[in-house]
Amino acid sequence: MRKICLLLVVFMQVACSSLSFSPYDIQVKKSCTAAPACFEKIQSAIDAAPTNSDKPYRIHIANGDYQEKITLNKNNLQLIGQDRTKTRLVFNDYAGIEISPGKNLSTPGTATLRVSAVDVRIENLTIENSFDFLTNDALVGDNPRKVNGSQAVALFIDVPSDRVLVRNVNILGFQDTLFVNSGRSWFDKVIVAGNVDYIFGNGNALFTQSEVKTVARGEPTNPHGFVTAPSTQINSEYGLTFLNCRLTRDASVPDYSVPLGRPWHPTSQFTDGRYADPNAVGKTVFVNTWMDAHITQDGWYSMSGTAKEGGRKNFLPEDSRFYEYKSKGPGASLNAKRRQLTSQDAAKFSRTAILGNWHP
Helix, strand or coil, X not given: CHHHHHHHHHHHHHHHHHHHCCCCCEEECCCCXXXXXXXXXXXXXXXXXXXXXEXXXXXXXXXXXXXXXXXXXXXXXXXXXXXXXXXXXXXXXXXXXXEECCEECCCHHHXXXXXXXXXXXXXXXXXXXXXXXXXXXHCCCCCCCCCCCCCCCCEEECCCCEEEEEEEEEEECCECCEEXXXXXXXXXXXXXXXXXXXXXXXXXXEEECCEEEECCCCCCCCCCCEEEEECCEXXXXXXXXXXXXXXXXXXXXXXXXXXXXXXXXXXXXXXXXXXXXXXXXXXXXXXXXXXXXXXXXXXXXXXXXXXXXXXXXXXXXXXXEEEXXXXXXXXXXXXXXXXXXXXXXXXXXXXXXXXXXXXX
């Protein structure tokens, strides 16, 4: 009897210990019964988190579709999903929505998840903008139902963000899927899917062991789309860098139809007028990246911007910082238009060099 009692005591101690321990500070579920430690909305959990935690504050998100527009604006916050494909953050917004008479939402406002904080970690979930780009894209230009502003961001890394780690995450959309516009961000083992300029911005964004997938269009278009549109400032050493990644495609994407990128010079306000930023000399670099046959043989493309004297001007890829090193696969090509790094220059594009004093 005494032995049975001792075993029961040990069992209860172990059970209680396991029940009291959790690697997470708070839970998000579709149906909560453990308030106040559980919320049914992700934004509610973020709002309840401390403003400036001195250690990582971890929010666990259970499987389900969370139809929310989310702003993560607190430092040292982590969003950890239960399952990469079954924990889904989804919203349907696009730039052409009229939010007040004569004013549209604009590209930054479309994001499903907007990050505006430092020391952030996002892991094991899907972030999607579900705007029906394909139906809209298939409409003829004079169709009254056609939306002009079809930009629809899934994830927006906004100022003053820095040190944002995104790992084992699917980032899904069509046009302007991923907007990286601040500080350092590291995308590890992610999938980014889209078609037009679907990775863009002026941030220092590193992609490692990731799949970058070009998806369908609503109608045949040439070029079919563009992988990147960097607006890197000229004084920034790093822009969009891809190390050991794969550039893939939907079956409907034609061969030799998708440039690796084009230079985005955002229209900005200066003391002498409003025009394309001349200091946005974009930088995209692919190192040891496999490319399917949808990548064009020239590799890069031009992009127009607002001219200082009015009208439009064309910015050429040769005037940007576009480079490759040891690309492989049917989309790889060696020619004068696809500038190659030397082995010495390629060594500067290591993870430690790109992330600097950040060691996640």
